[in-house]
Amino acid sequence: MTITRRNVLLGATATAAMLPIAARAQTSEVVIGLTYPFSGANAQIGVDAQKAYETAAEIINKNYDFDLLLAKGEGLSGLGGAKVRLVFADHQSDPQKGRAETERLITQEKVCAVIGTYQSAVAVTVSQICERYQIPFISADNSSPSLHRRGLKFYFRAAPHDEMYSAAMFDFFDAMKKKGTKIETLALFHEDTIFGTDSGNAQLKLANERGYKVVADIKYRSNSPSLSAEVQQLKAANADVLMPSSYTTDSILLVKTLAELGYKPNAIVAQDAGFSEKALYDAVGDKLEGVISRGTFSLDLATKRPMVGKINAMFKEKSGKDFNDLTSRQFMGLIVMADAINRAKSTDGDKIREALVATDIVGEQTIMPWKRIKFDEMGQNNEADPVLLQYVGGKFVTISPPQAAVAEASWPMK
Amino acid sequence: MGLLYGLIAVGLALIFGLMDVVNFAHGEFLMIAMYATFFLFAFFAVDPLLAAPLVAAALFVFGAVVYLLIVRFAVRAKANAGMVQIFTTFGLAIVMRGLSQYFFTPDYRSITHSWLGGKTVSIAGIFLPVPQLAGALVSIAAFGALYFFINRTDFGRALEATREDAGAVALVGIDKNRVFALGWGLGAALVGLAGAIMAMFFYIYPDVGASFALIAYVTVALGGFGSVFGAFAGGIVVGLVEATTALILPPSLKSVGIYAVYLLVVFIRPRGLFGSL
Numbered sequence: 001m002t003i004t005r006r007n008v009l010l011g012a013t014a015t016a017a018m019l020p021i022a023a024r025a026q027t028s029e030v031v032i033g034l035t036y037p038f039s040g041a042n043a044q045i046g047v048d049a050q051k052a053y054e055t056a057a058e059i060i061n062k063n064y065d066f067d068l069l070l071a072k073g074e075g076l077s078g079l080g081g082a083k084v085r086l087v088f089a090d091h092q093s094d095p096q097k098g099r100a101e102t103e104r105l106i107t108q109e110k111v112c113a114v115i116g117t118y119q120s121a122v123a124v125t126v127s128q129i130c131e132r133y134q135i136p137f138i139s140a141d142n143s144s145p146s147l148h149r150r151g152l153k154f155y156f157r158a159a160p161h162d163e164m165y166s167a168a169m170f171d172f173f174d175a176m177k178k179k180g181t182k183i184e185t186l187a188l189f190h191e192d193t194i195f196g197t198d199s200g201n202a203q204l205k206l207a208n209e210r211g212y213k214v215v216a217d218i219k220y221r222s223n224s225p226s227l228s229a230e231v232q233q234l235k236a237a238n239a240d241v242l243m244p245s246s247y248t249t250d251s252i253l254l255v256k257t258l259a260e261l262g263y264k265p266n267a268i269v270a271q272d273a274g275f276s277e278k279a280l281y282d283a284v285g286d287k288l289e290g291v292i293s294r295g296t297f298s299l300d301l302a303t304k305r306p307m308v309g310k311i312n313a314m315f316k317e318k319s320g321k322d323f324n325d326l327t328s329r330q331f332m333g334l335i336v337m338a339d340a341i342n343r344a345k346s347t348d349g350d351k352i353r354e355a356l357v358a359t360d361i362v363g364e365q366t367i368m369p370w371k372r373i374k375f376d377e378m379g380q381n382n383e384a385d386p387v388l389l390q391y392v393g394g395k396f397v398t399i400s401p402p403q404a405a406v407a408e409a410s411w412p413m414k
Numbered sequence: 415m416g417l418l419y420g421l422i423a424v425g426l427a428l429i430f431g432l433m434d435v436v437n438f439a440h441g442e443f444l445m446i447a448m449y450a451t452f453f454l455f456a457f458f459a460v461d462p463l464l465a466a467p468l469v470a471a472a473l474f475v476f477g478a479v480v481y482l483l484i485v486r487f488a489v490r491a492k493a494n495a496g497m498v499q500i501f502t503t504f505g506l507a508i509v510m511r512g513l514s515q516y517f518f519t520p521d522y523r524s525i526t527h528s529w530l531g532g533k534t535v536s537i538a539g540i541f542l543p544v545p546q547l548a549g550a551l552v553s554i555a556a557f558g559a560l561y562f563f564i565n566r567t568d569f570g571r572a573l574e575a576t577r578e579d580a581g582a583v584a585l586v587g588i589d590k591n592r593v594f595a596l597g598w599g600l601g602a603a604l605v606g607l608a609g610a611i612m613a614m615f616f617y618i619y620p621d622v623g624a625s626f627a628l629i630a631y632v633t634v635a636l637g638g639f640g641s642v643f644g645a646f647a648g649g650i651v652v653g654l655v656e657a658t659t660a661l662i663l664p665p666s667l668k669s670v671g672i673y674a675v676y677l678l679v680v681f682i683r684p685r686g687l688f689g690s691l
Contacts, residue, residue: 041619041621042520043515043621044519044521044619047520047521218665219664219665221665221666221669225616229656229657229660229661229668230660230665233665248522249617253616256615256616260543260546260615279522282524283523283617284524286526
């Protein structure tokens, strides 16, 4: 028999087709899918997220002497040292693309777990698909409170949600008021997808409960070409605190428009997102001295926990940036998922889910200022304490809550 | 803002009116112009105001080259010419967006300080940002120049004539390709001018063109296809309608007003307010 080119090709294709099956049988690697925006308006988020996940995977797959979970030893010991392999998918900030890409990750790439997604609106569809295929999903950096209240069994979130974050802001306001600072009126400014809407609702509710007057509640179209009309209304309201919930593009435009229309808010307390992005401070940092943003992460922690500084250095080498609120949560997302797979000793969706339910990680084994990671029956970790950070002299310092604070808040902002 | 919308739209109107090609890559032309301004600023510390003529010139060349290398062949299509043109420029848009994401990274850039950036004049309690004001003045000047150019010069007449009947002008010795290439260049130069001014107050990233391009299409359709003055007027209408809607309705619905007015105009006067076609 002569071996034709076609035979060789057929043979090669067959071998290639067999490979994933063989790999799965031995579980020499664990494939985890990550879905982020790699193109479109928020592409930079995806690019940075990829670096954060690669840093986490490197720490899991190689031997490091950190107190971090899974750092010691190579790979996942529960699966005979299996290595974690990451597959990234681009959802373009579009919930429908997120749905399709997640389906592809599960059926084509055979991932055993999914992590994502930056936008809460995309997390809605991605988590539904994961539920249908019984694949565990960790919402690493989504903050909408409605996400974990949909009765999904395969949904988990280690980080706080916007009600917890907003509560931290109002705790801070209460504390400032006790010290004699005048905080009576608030202006809410939020974008019109699920993130901004949920955040705005949570803040409105808290303001009513705690006796603050909301003098402006402005919902705007995200990625607007102009925010002049919106800023005019903010200026007319002139509240004691401006509370934006905006992604990066809108945050830049907001700050520029504020300056153009000659309005200097007394104080800005932001719901993260755009306000933790380096791009914003590169563009308009000079106008943001003293801005306050909520977060879950602070580099201050490195003084108490040296590994935080070392891991940050690894990330910085890859991305050219320090860990921020988003990238640190993404990093932890993979660690938590890998830990569950390690304890499940399996890549089976149900077994990983059981392991996630049993998760109990103490704060010292993470890079976060959290008490612990333990999921309630809805998959939410309620022991992740948010912090408030203030942008002073080109970097963020923790100003609240008192047990984590390293500096007093300077109020009003400059 | 309306005048800038108009300036972006007029380039589109010129190309459309000239040769019945809708340039779907128009927003990407704007994006390239903004990046060009940004890089001139970042590497050579050229102020956007000085960069504007340079960027316009560069975009002129770019537009002409795009016509000669790509669009010229697309309009030659024997069957289904309309579709071929749409897909060609649409494809061009995706390629430009992809390439700029690859080379410039998707990070948001801004021009941090310029002569006019961040300055505001206050007239009787009304704050007018200086960059937008300068943009409006440049827009008016550009419109004036363009109007003069099209209606009073030989080349302008050649442009009009070629649009009317490309076959006939060939008989009197006008090279169709040359005229069209210049027309594309001119359209691109105008959007280049708009891009340079916008870079002063807007953030820059590979997808920045999309939201402005959509408004540009509406502006052109509103003002009337092929009419330079129409695009100018359309831009002002769009700017005013947007600002008024934001006062009456919640700001998140402010673009509703633009599209409502657009629909109204298209229903009542399908060729647009000043359409000549």
